[in-house]
Structures are given as C-alpha cells and as structure tokens.
Amino acid sequence: MILNASDIVNKAIEFGFDKCGIIPVGMMSEYEVRLEERIEHFPQTQEKYEAFKSFSHLQEDYPWAKSIVICSFWYGRYHIPDELQGRIAKYYLTDGRRNTESKGYQTSVAFEKYLTDCNLQVATDRDFGITALRWAAMKAGIGVIRKNNFFYTEKGSYQYLEAFLIDVPLQYIAESHIKPCAEKCNLCMKACPTGSLEAPYMMCRNTCVSCLTTWDGWDLRAEPLQNRFGKWIYGCDSCQDACPHNKSAWKGEENFPGLNEWGNFFSYSEIVLSDYSWLESVIQPKLWYIPHGKEWRYKTNALNAMLNNYKPNYLPIIKEACNDEYAEVRDMAKWVLEKIQKKNDNSAK
Template sequence: MNRLASEIKSTALNMGYEKCGIIKISAMSGYEEKLNERVKRMPETKQFYEKFYRFAHLQDAYPWAKSIVICISEYGKYHVPENLQGLIGKAYLFDSRRDEQSKELQNSLKFEEYMQGMGLKTEAERKFGVTALRWAATKAGLGVARRNNFFYTESGSWIHLEAWLIDKELELIEIPTVKACSEHCNRCVKSCPTASLAQPYTMNPASCISFLTTFGGRDLSHEKCNGQIGGWVYGCDVCQDVCPMNKNRWSGTEEFPALEELSEHISLEKILRMDYAFLEQVIQAKFWYINKEDVWKWKVNAINAMVNNYKEQYKEYIVGACNDSHAKVREMAQWAIKKMNLLV
C-alpha cells in the first residue's frame, strides 16, 4: 500500500501539481469540532456552515470511500492583466476548474484517469470540492491555514486545492515546512474592508466582499457595507495581498489561456455597456460564481465600484444605465445618481 501511495504522489508531481498527500477518511472527523468552534464564535454564521457538516461524515454519502487524495497547484505563476488588478480576484482569473483550455484541468482529468487505471474507485467534485479541502490539506501536512483562513504552502496562498475520494486505505503525510503565523501579526484582520474577517481564523461570509460580489449582494444599493467594497466587482484579494507570508510569492511569468484577450473587454465602463448575450455566453463561462440569470450583477457591481472611486467620466455610463433592460441595474443607477448628486 505504501508503494501505491508513493506512486500516486509521484504521478501527481510529474503532472504538474506542487504537492500531493493522502489521508485516511477518518482524519475528517475533527472537522466537525472546528465548525462548532467557528459557529460558537460567530453564531450568525450557523445557517451558512450547516451544509459543511457533511464533510465530517463522508462515508454517509460514500460508504465505499477509505481515503482522500489531496493535490495542490500553484497559480501565482500567471500574469495578471493590469486593468484587472483590484477589479477581479486573482483566484477567479486563474480558475481552472471548468476551463478546458487550462493545463490544470487537463492534468486533473489525466490524474483521475490514472488512478482509475490503477484499479481505484474515485469520486471528485471540481466546482466546490468533494470534501473540506483546507482541512484535508492541513491533515496531510501540505502546509498551514493562516489567520486569514487561507491555506498556504511555500508558494503562499496563491494555490488551488482539489481532492478525490478513493476506495483504498492509504496514507501519505508530510511535515509542513512553512512557518506558522506570528501571534502578533494582525494585518489581514485590520485590512479586511468590511470587517468580515472579524478575528483570526474567523469570518462572517455574509459580509465578505467575495460573497457580496458573487453569490450575495442581491440588493447592493441597500447593503450597509457597499462603500467598503471599493473597486472590486468580482471577488477580493485584500487579506491575501497584505499578508507578509505572500511577499514575493507571485512570479507572474506565464500567460493563462485566453485571459489577456478577455481582459480587453473588461473595465467598469465596458461592463455597463456590455451586451447581455456577451455577459451570459462569455463572461459567465469564465466567472461562473454568478449564474447566467444573474449576470445583471456585473453591472450593479460596476456601478457600485464607480461610486466608490468616482471619476467625472463615469457620469454618462451611470446615467445611461438608467435605461438598462434589467430593473436591478436601473435601480442601482438611480441610487448612484442620488448618492453622488449627479445633475442629469
């Protein structure tokens, strides 16, 4: 069994993964206690975290599962188009989970095929993970979870994690080499624009900018922290950008497939003038945390960003959005005109 575990890891590394570990499924049992601790610290998050408890009892849904293979790939090697910095979170720019052009997805599919070819039964969920990825990676010794809640390896937090359940009991655990956070460092907490990261290792997802600009924020003009969202229209990197453990960890030497071409279509002004067909067919395919039926949120988020960092050139776009085909966009534009006291 040790030989099989070592071969799985060697194959993963040869396919381009930065790290690979294997834990027994029983190692997930402690995850429930951690969830309880988090909910106790912040009771208002209980409903949000309810759906994660299933990760502590994986065999209820997968009685055949014996172990978890957890792999890590780095995306800090990719170049960020200048006009998208501070606009779209970097993890989403280089999200390969559904991007058939990316070598990361191609390698993921090949790796899964390899394990199945070895006679292993596998189960994966590429969109959001078949288990609690950060907890599994921690138990496998692949790195550490830091005070901003992100998982770090030697590459910093600019990494993607993915996991597979397998039907063989294997184990391959590393000893992490990255330093733990200093108890005296509080930069991530202090820098969180909406105070979603209220204390180390704790956050309120409902007020997180990444949540508000994707799944949430359905009534952004009345959102109490809309002003703290700043210029972000999809995601947020603040707590990772300020982290000392991410210093000099971004190389940006490679180009992500088709991103540079797509970036030419994206700016606050272009989003407001963007055709809904383009939003649904092109933008949503890349940034899928906003559903096709909700692509109007791109325009609402763009208006909010314009208000937060207002320039005179934005006026004509905001005024023009008053005639948008979607009521939510018209409402947001009218709110912006009133808030900024724009004469029309």
C-alpha cells in the same frame, strides 16, 4: 498492480499538481469541531455552515471511501492584466475548475483518469470540493492554514486545492517547512475592508466581500457594507495580498488561456455598457458564481465600484445605464446617481 501511496503522490506531481498528500477519511472528524466553533462565534452563519458538516463524515455519503488524496495547484504562475488587478480576485481569473483549456483542468482530469485506470473507485467534486479542502490539505502536511483562513504552501496562498476520494486505505503525510504566523501579526485583519476577518481564523461569510459580490448581496442598494467594497467587483484578495508570507509569491510568468484577450477590456465603464451576449458567452463561463441568466449582476457590481471610486467621467456611463434592458441595472444606476447628487449637494453646502 500493487499501488502504494508514493506512486500516487509522484504521479500527481508529474501531471502538474504542486504538492500532494493522502489521509485516511477518519482524519476529517476534527473539522466538525472547528466548524462548531465558527458557528458559535457567528451564529448568523449557521445555515450556511451547517451544510459543511457532512465533510467530516464522508463515509456516510461514500461508504466505500477509505482515503482522501489532496493536491494543490499553484495559480500564482499566471499573468494578471492591469485592468483586473485589485478588482477581481485572482483565483477567479485563473480558475481552472471549468476551463477545459487550462492546465489546472487538464491536470485534474488526467490525474482522475490515472486513479481510475489503477482500478480505484474515485469520487471528486471539481467545482466546490468533495470535502473541506484546506483542512484535508493541512492534515496531509502539504501546508498550513494561516490566521486569514487561507491555505499556504511554501509558495504562499495562491493555490487551489482538489480532493479525490479513493477506496483503498493509504496514507502519505507530506513534509513542509513553513513558519507559522507571527504571534503579533494582524495585517490581514487590518486589511479586511468590511471587518469580516474579525479575529484570527474567524471570518464571517455574511460580511466577506468575496461572498457579497458573488453568492450574496444581490441588491447592493440594501447592503449596508456596499460602500466598503473599494475597487472589488468579484471576489476580494485583500487579506491575502496584505500577508507577508505572500510577498513575492505572485510570479505572473505564464498566460492563462483567454485572460489577456478580455482582461484589458474589462474596465467598470466597459462592463456597464457591455452587450449581454458578450457577458453571457465570454464572462459568465469564467466568473461562474454569478449564474447564467443573471449577467446583469456584473453591471450592478461595477456600478457600485463606480460609486465607491467616483470620477466625473463615469457620469454619462451611469446615466446610460438608467436605460439598461434589466430593471436591476436601471434601479442600481438611478440609486447611484442619487447618491452622487447627494454627495455633490453636501459638498456645495
């Protein structure tokens, strides 16, 4: 079978991806330069970014790899329950990477099988990406990276990307007609609650709410930015939601499997009082950056949001959390109570 690049691209779209392009692996080399710039600007993040350098030299880990097939899947199609809006990043709510019932997962698996059935050697990393996904997608012409660092197609930034390495040399640079960011626009930077998006294309991973509510920030009592998380308890969409190129980008016309069932029952209070078996069986498989065994983290994040958005009816819930079975939750709840007490004392003066 003689396979050409457009056969692969058309098949990706037929399976459910929105856009697709193909680049030679060598086109990733420039990514390292951008990474160095980021490290130079934020030396405190060096350790985190160092690991990404291998994305520029894919043939060291995959000597057989010749090309990267890069595809985008549009998740702006899904309905987000009101309780979750502005509290959990939409990407994580509609995350198809591990959800076998989701269209995104099924599209990815079917496409990988198609590539393999074409007798290609294939490698992918469905969880985190086998290369720098946004950079590869930009090089493949399927969209642009904007000043907020997110990747946009004509449908806005609510897309996730997947890359597949293949062992044949192919190239397909897609066409897109996307306007760049306006020179003077800085709405995303202004919307960033912690100042993490410090300058165009310059986001500090150490201070981004998305990182501080998932990978980092395990003891929020010691996190100096905890009072700037606003309503977020897992991820953050502020710099995407503020962007004019995302105006009307979210359509919300389809249901994501299982999301409505738990989404309307996921208020801060319900999280803090929830049963650990429910967090383990229902929530952790969806919001999986918090690893199994550390489900108490959903509760400490929710307690932090209660403090930041305090209402008197939270008080009995926070007090009850002082008796939680996990010390991390008990300690956080006691600390939140102290903070509330201090605030009350100050306003009584």
